[in-house]
Amino acid sequence: MFKLESKTRYSETGQDGIIHHSSYVVYLEEARIGFFRHLGCDIIALEKQGIFSPVVDISIRYLKPLYAGQNIMVEVILKEFSKVVFELEYKIFREELLVATALSTHCFTNASFKPIGILPEIIEKLKQL
């Protein structure tokens, strides 16, 4: 399990006074990049080599509102993976309170967004989790 600490921003609020639900997608992405960095895989650098890891699907359940300037923690767990896709599970906490849960599925593609299978070195790392 990988954990990333973050902080909600003022600019992420909406006129309803709470953090806009689209910002959670960004929190999940930052946690996912951290999860791969922790595995020794730099997703951002891979893109410069023409290898991408786009989102196939994402789902988020919002349990409690978040407000500007709050410290949050995002947990990432590998749920499952095949040769083609991997699925991650997320929990977002504010202090001890679970505020959202999420799932996302990803593949690996070339620069034309054609699937190329999960990179063998990443498969090896995922197997060790």
Added chain:
Amino acid sequence: MFKLESKTRYSETGQDGIIHHSSYVVYLEEARIGFFRHLGCDIIALEKQGIFSPVVDISIRYLKPLYAGQNIMVEVILKEFSKVVFELEYKIFREELLVATALSTHCFTNASFKPIGILPEIIEKLKQL
């Protein structure tokens, strides 16, 4: 069925060259607001009266990438509703091509984000769909 035309923005792209997956959440929200406006219900004005319609959950499936400056169309259909929640189904098209599908569930709350049931006048309108 309600349809909203929109256009992807340059600022919504990422270093991978395609529209960031968090922007779809915004496209869906604009279509949802339009869907309610079309029903005669102004979600934005309701918030100023202390009535909110937050997202309970959302899921998006990404089928084809979108690029900056593309015209898109978002279709919204009411999938189901109870006295407490309603679920919407979305399809995003670029020209004739289906690029994403999505679902979202919402409730109505007071300004403290406590559920208050779907407003009776909205129930009446949803029943007529």
Added chain:
Amino acid sequence: MFKLESKTRYSETGQDGIIHHSSYVVYLEEARIGFFRHLGCDIIALEKQGIFSPVVDISIRYLKPLYAGQNIMVEVILKEFSKVVFELEYKIFREELLVATALSTHCFTNASFKPIGILPEIIEKLKQL
């Protein structure tokens, strides 16, 4: 002079109830891309050829607040240009009301963000304005 019509989005509001000041930067950018498209120059496509037009500086004066779901119009005028940089002037209107003014300076660079001078074909087009 080039004019672009747009509409403020719910997700661009903040907890103060008005459109966040960072969204104006996006409105200006969309108007600038439109200005160049109108001149026959596709800034977005140029980037795929390794030619970029980054912002050197930007300044915005906020005169009146904007709210979610309002129709706006962004006017763009070429203020001046040299062989290296060009400056644009913007006015943002809501109906007849001037809500913001802005200036931005840009150059052209290669993919390493080294200035390459304004492209000769663009100089020609700017001269005709």
Added chain:
Amino acid sequence: MFKLESKTRYSETGQDGIIHHSSYVVYLEEARIGFFRHLGCDIIALEKQGIFSPVVDISIRYLKPLYAGQNIMVEVILKEFSKVVFELEYKIFREELLVATALSTHCFTNASFKPIGILPEIIEKLKQL
């Protein structure tokens, strides 16, 4: 002088591979909120009492590009203030490198965005800087 450490996000990049220029506006805002928090003034909480501190004008000079996942530091200095407005000066650094400078002017308003003068307790704190 107040300093805030932050980190650029993947979602803030554009198709040109660098952090979009609108994200700097958000970095400045987070640093400004931190500057006031450091002075003992919680700008976010003030808004819940109907006191706002909107941006009157902002200008940013972009010196060097930023990329995803980079650590940055934003310095904030009070430049000047009157009974009605205050001006802040900012420098954004990546490691030792100055990547952007900025200025912003702000006032204080009531919930109708009518100027109310800078709050006396804030004037006192600004005088001590």
